[in-house]
Amino acid sequence: MPQSKGYAATDSKTPLAPFSFSRREPGPTELVIDILFCGVCHSDLHMSRNEWGQAVYPMVPGHEIVGRVTAAGKDVKKFKAGDIAAVGVIVDSCRHCAPCNRGEEHFCAEGATLTYANKDRVDGSITMGGYSSNYVVDERFAHTVPSNLDLAAVAPLLCAGITTFSPLRHWNVGPGKKVGIIGLGGLGHMGLKFAHSFGAQTIQLTTSLKKKDDATKLGADDVILSTDDAQMKKHAGSFDFILDTASAPHAIEPYLNLLKQDGTMTLVGLPDKPPSVSIFSLISKRASVAGSMIGGMPETQEMLDYCGKNNITADVEVIPIQQINDAFERMLKQDVKYRFVIDMSSLK
Numbered sequence: 001m002p003q004s005k006g007y008a009a010t011d012s013k014t015p016l017a018p019f020s021f022s023r024r025e026p027g028p029t030e031l032v033i034d035i036l037f038c039g040v041c042h043s044d045l046h047m048s049r050n051e052w053g054q055a056v057y058p059m060v061p062g063h064e065i066v067g068r069v070t071a072a073g074k075d076v077k078k079f080k081a082g083d084i085a086a087v088g089v090i091v092d093s094c095r096h097c098a099p100c101n102r103g104e105e106h107f108c109a110e111g112a113t114l115t116y117a118n119k120d121r122v123d124g125s126i127t128m129g130g131y132s133s134n135y136v137v138d139e140r141f142a143h144t145v146p147s148n149l150d151l152a153a154v155a156p157l158l159c160a161g162i163t164t165f166s167p168l169r170h171w172n173v174g175p176g177k178k179v180g181i182i183g184l185g186g187l188g189h190m191g192l193k194f195a196h197s198f199g200a201q202t203i204q205l206t207t208s209l210k211k212k213d214d215a216t217k218l219g220a221d222d223v224i225l226s227t228d229d230a231q232m233k234k235h236a237g238s239f240d241f242i243l244d245t246a247s248a249p250h251a252i253e254p255y256l257n258l259l260k261q262d263g264t265m266t267l268v269g270l271p272d273k274p275p276s277v278s279i280f281s282l283i284s285k286r287a288s289v290a291g292s293m294i295g296g297m298p299e300t301q302e303m304l305d306y307c308g309k310n311n312i313t314a315d316v317e318v319i320p321i322q323q324i325n326d327a328f329e330r331m332l333k334q335d336v337k338y339r340f341v342i343d344m345s346s347l348k
Helices: 042-048 153-160 160-170 186-197 207-220 229-234 279-283 297-312 321-332
Strands: 003-009 017-022 030-039 065-072 082-086 091-094 134-138 178-182 201-206 222-225 241-245 259-267 289-293 316-320 339-343
Touching: 030 082, 030 153, 030 289, 042 321, 065 134, 065 153, 082 153, 091 134, 153 160, 153 186, 153 297, 153 316, 153 339, 160 186, 160 241, 160 297, 178 186, 186 201, 186 207, 201 207, 207 222, 222 229, 321 339
Parallel strands: 178 201, 178 241, 201 222, 241 259, 259 289, 316 339
Antiparallel strands: 003 017, 030 065, 030 134, 030 339, 065 082
């Protein structure tokens, strides 16, 4: 059985600490991946502190994984030892329901298996995530990585990247569309980059003009201060699509007023308090409030390939694993531009 070292939460109050464990033996279509980099997602903090009530301890977080294949089962076709592979939020599904057959494994009717703190479909053990030295996964749930991209900056694409790429593609964001991005963090900065790359008129919506210069550098054509009533009224009824990436509780009503008739606001952030919506704001212009969650395996590969062709990656701060607890605290203060990534060689 592959032996692994990592950092784990042992309860909701104790900082993450060194932890050793065993991975299960890989099957004929599975890979063993030596993890090189793992992104730090806000959901890792929520999960490790049991803020969503879904924790299973001990818990090794991490679902933005990039590494090198060290072993491949006899029936593996996509990878060989030495190849770079990437793993995201889910690592298995039923593989036979309608969503799985469409390549939308994240909507698996039986429930997808998450990279950590979930029951493994193979042996019933609890999955342990990427804050560790290695991972075992079926090749269907691993992705190839364009060779021209920086691997540390690729890691966040496996969650922050696909979480923003998927809704922008689904709602046909592109030339001739006016698109707003709420929030300028790990998700928001990727939303800006993609929307701009797709050719849309891309607007950053922010509560702080301190972010104006950064937003412009990342691809925003304009920046609107959402607390300025005059600015918001000036742009009322002009947006085709708004992507809300904010993870802190916030009112969405002011942003709905920005939508055109038949416009859509899609939520991808996960505030701990649900938003409230005035039905009149929707029926008066046939507007929609929607949600979106990561993407299936084909779309995730499409996103990575697109990033390779267009040289798009996340803006990251690389840290050793020993700084993970400090990183969590800094993340709460929004003190990162824009995603922490752990250099897993620091485990050795």
